[in-house]
Amino acid sequence: MANVCKICTATTLGKVSRTVEEHARHLESEHHIPVRRENETEAQCVERFLLEQPEAGGPMCQCPTCTLLSHSTVCMPQAIRGLG
Ligand SMILES: [Zn+2]
Ligand SMILES: [Zn+2]
Numbered sequence: 001m002a003n004v005c006k007i008c009t010a011t012t013l014g015k016v017s018r019t020v021e022e023h024a025r026h027l028e029s030e031h032h033i034p035v036r037r038e039n040e041t042e043a044q045c046v047e048r049f050l051l052e053q054p055e056a057g058g059p060m061c062q063c064p065t066c067t068l069l070s071h072s073t074v075c076m077p078q079a080i081r082g083l084g
Pocket of ligand 1: 005006007008009026027030031
């Protein structure tokens with residue numbers, strides 16, 4: 001119950017309860033939000049995220065900024081890629 005996704009709460013997907021790890025992976029793959037894991041520095045997190053989610057920050061970015069504002073502004077993944 002603790003790890004229900006707040007972004008896709010309106011969908012059945014968001015009502016699924018996940019472990020912390022599953023929730024982190026969900027945020028990264030579905031919403032393009034980097035989540036820092038234990039034993040990871042901020043820089044390592046960013047590096048891993050950009051490798052694992054090549055579409056984050058691009059025209060297919062699924063982050064909350066892009067889905068809400070239709071890619072009309074520089075989003076967080078775009079900024080950490082250095083494109084912003
Ligand atoms: Zn979600
Ligand atoms: Zn985005």
